[in-house]
Amino acid sequence: MTAAVSAVVPARPRPQWRRIARRFLHRPMAIVGLVLVLAFIALAVVGPMLTSDPDLQDFQVVLSPPSLAHPLGTDDLGRDVLARVANGARVSLLAGVVSTAIALVVGITLGLISGFYRGWFDAVLGRIVDVLLAFPFLIFAVGLAAILGASLTNVIAALAISQVPAVIRIARGEAMSIRDQEYVSGAIADGSRDGAIILKYVLPNAASAFIVQATVAIPAAIIGEATLSFLGLGVQPPNASWGILLTGAQQYLAQAPYLAVFPGLAIALTTLGFNLLGDGLRDALDPKGHR
Amino acid sequence: MSTIAAAPAAATTSAVLEVDRLHVEFSTEGGCVMAVKDVSFTLGRGEILALVGESGCGKSTVAMSIPRLLGDTRARIEGSIRLDGVDLATLSERQMRHVRGKDISVVFQEPMTSLNPAYTIGRQIVEVIRQHEKVKRSAAMRRAVELLALVGIPDARRRLSAFPHELSGGMRQRVMIAIAVACDPKVIIADEPTTALDVTIQAGVLDIFRRLRDTLGTAIVLITHDLGVVAEVADSVAVMYAGRVVEQCSTGEIFARPAHPYTRGLLGALPSRALMRGGRRRLADIAGVVPPPTVDPDECQFAPRCPRATAACVAARPPLAPFVPGHRVACIHAGGEETA
Numbered sequence A: 001m002t003a004a005v006s007a008v009v010p011a012r013p014r015p016q017w018r019r020i021a022r023r024f025l026h027r028p029m030a031i032v033g034l035v036l037v038l039a040f041i042a043l044a045v046v047g048p049m050l051t052s053d054p055d056l057q058d059f060q061v062v063l064s065p066p067s068l069a070h071p072l073g074t075d076d077l078g079r080d081v082l083a084r085v086a087n088g089a090r091v092s093l094l095a096g097v098v099s100t101a102i103a104l105v106v107g108i109t110l111g112l113i114s115g116f117y118r119g120w121f122d123a124v125l126g127r128i129v130d131v132l133l134a135f136p137f138l139i140f141a142v143g144l145a146a147i148l149g150a151s152l153t154n155v156i157a158a159l160a161i162s163q164v165p166a167v168i169r170i171a172r173g174e175a176m177s178i179r180d181q182e183y184v185s186g187a188i189a190d191g192s193r194d195g196a197i198i199l200k201y202v203l204p205n206a207a208s209a210f211i212v213q214a215t216v217a218i219p220a221a222i223i224g225e226a227t228l229s230f231l232g233l234g235v236q237p238p239n240a241s242w243g244i245l246l247t248g249a250q251q252y253l254a255q256a257p258y259l260a261v262f263p264g265l266a267i268a269l270t271t272l273g274f275n276l277l278g279d280g281l282r283d284a285l286d287p288k289g290h291r
Numbered sequence B: 001m002s003t004i005a006a007a008p009a010a011a012t013t014s015a016v017l018e019v020d021r022l023h024v025e026f027s028t029e030g031g032c033v034m035a036v037k038d039v040s041f042t043l044g045r046g047e048i049l050a051l052v053g054e055s056g057c058g059k060s061t062v063a064m065s066i067p068r069l070l071g072d073t074r075a076r077i078e079g080s081i082r083l084d085g086v087d088l089a090t091l092s093e094r095q096m097r098h099v100r101g102k103d104i105s106v107v108f109q110e111p112m113t114s115l116n117p118a119y120t121i122g123r124q125i126v127e128v129i130r131q132h133e134k135v136k137r138s139a140a141m142r143r144a145v146e147l148l149a150l151v152g153i154p155d156a157r158r159r160l161s162a163f164p165h166e167l168s169g170g171m172r173q174r175v176m177i178a179i180a181v182a183c184d185p186k187v188i189i190a191d192e193p194t195t196a197l198d199v200t201i202q203a204g205v206l207d208i209f210r211r212l213r214d215t216l217g218t219a220i221v222l223i224t225h226d227l228g229v230v231a232e233v234a235d236s237v238a239v240m241y242a243g244r245v246v247e248q249c250s251t252g253e254i255f256a257r258p259a260h261p262y263t264r265g266l267l268g269a270l271p272s273r274a275l276m277r278g279g280r281r282r283l284a285d286i287a288g289v290v291p292p293p294t295v296d297p298d299e300c301q302f303a304p305r306c307p308r309a310t311a312a313c314v315a316a317r318p319p320l321a322p323f324v325p326g327h328r329v330a331c332i333h334a335g336g337e338e339t340a
Helices: A002-008 A014-025 A028-045 A081-117 A119-133 A137-148 A152-179 A182-189 A194-230 A242-250 A258-285 B059-065 B093-099 B121-132 B137-150 B169-181 B199-216 B227-233 B251-256 B261-268 B271-276
Strands: B015-028 B031-044 B048-052 B075-083 B104-107 B187-191 B219-224 B236-241 B244-250 B321-324 B327-329
Touching: A014 A028, A014 A258, A028 A081, A028 A258, A081 A119, A081 A152, A081 A194, A081 A242, A081 A258, A119 A152, A137 A152, A137 A194, A152 A194, A182 A194, A182 B104, A194 A242, A194 A258, A242 A258, B015 B059, B015 B219, B031 B059, B031 B075, B031 B219, B031 B236, B031 B244, B048 B059, B048 B199, B048 B227, B059 B075, B059 B187, B059 B219, B104 B169, B121 B137, B121 B169, B137 B169, B137 B199, B169 B187, B169 B199, B187 B199, B199 B219, B199 B227, B219 B227, B227 B251, B236 B251, B236 B261, B244 B251, B244 B261
Parallel strands: B048 B219, B048 B236, B104 B187, B187 B219
Antiparallel strands: B015 B031, B015 B075, B236 B244, B244 B327, B321 B327
């Protein structure tokens, strides 16, 4: 009897995930998004290992158009654009994922507490969030980066901080609506602690909202990093970042348009990929959605 | 075996739950809402007491005030609620958490939304057990299987890994009851447990309550507006109107000799009774509306809707007084010819 019972014990949310995966894979655009995101991650992770040194200058091939030796051409210092785009992908992935992760952890914690307890904490935090949300995301990030100084760490910090208010707002809303669910009343009636209720009832039931939010926040942070670096507030040359590649390409738009096209395409495709992935996940995670 | 004593203070040794002169007030922007006024009852081991009344009569408020689920800031509570002689108002919030789910558990009305959609039902039952008792996960699992079998869920072992959305409403309500009895509580508060269920499922769920009472000796406070449910399972009944108990007696007595005009009105509104009485098609309704809960004049609050009201009814509020032994009613015209 005991053995038979323990065979049932892995009561993990397996069937649910399988259903969500099936619903996701029924959507062609979601798969396109997933492929684009995976391609971006592959480019960021293995790209720099396969390409040459992104800082290596070769004055024999300055501003050469795409060729077999340099598939995406070379820039004004004879550096390989493919290598630099791959390196830029690594910076983008780092900035996008790390800043979003920080923003989610901080924002979800504050938002759930605020929405669950309401009261003075919610009132104070809510007003602060209102003020911060009055600034457009990029303007806020530019301001913070200007104050913090230009470096990759500071870019990540600036992007993380400027994403937090939106995450708080979402987490607060989720906590407020889930708090009024009967299963939370039930948990209170069962003698559960508030902390356990927030972790076991509110967080898992709000998870899909946060997953979708992440797929919106990551491309926003990638564009944010590119923007800050483009403006000289982020990663500093000679390090490669998509924003820096665009800055460098500006002067040569007439002679060597490919210098701007490829980093620009990388930003566009990555953002598109995350957005399609997010749409697909949102539909797949929606319990009311059809298969 | 009704233990609704004439004087609730005279606690019998078998009393598990004693509610004595309970008042509950909510302060709202529209003024002070007196939801519950002077409600007293005692509940013995293995007894099922039904609190009956219309929506807004205060029955749910009574129920939720027992495990102190009303929230200290919103509600002002007077009177005492004693569990095995311990006044629950004296316990700290921490001690109260140990009482909830362990000594007093609650079954809510809406089975469709009362389970955490993120976890399997097995995990939810196990967590409640392990929250209140130091047992191994495997032992709690075994207990969960037994509990599901107890509430009549077929193939209980396989059902442990089911998610709430994979179960029907009746099955979910059975799971809710399994969770409620998981720690062998002294008192279960069932707030309209069958209202959201199909009539065919209701009987099965009510049967579970009866079995729990018979096998485990659990005392149950059953909140309902359905007199059919009362007839089915309750040992005794308290009829509430506008926050007060207007009639209190055994179940047999209330159907045999309803004394308060309001109770008679409720019984007259029952389809089966109306049809039995010579195939009359129209159900008798009770004219008028429930008075606002913000006022509490010293008069019978049912008088404006009462077919027997006289000037004496609004001169002073009739007390809840013995009508016949074991049967108390708050009406000066109690008994007499059944006219309702």
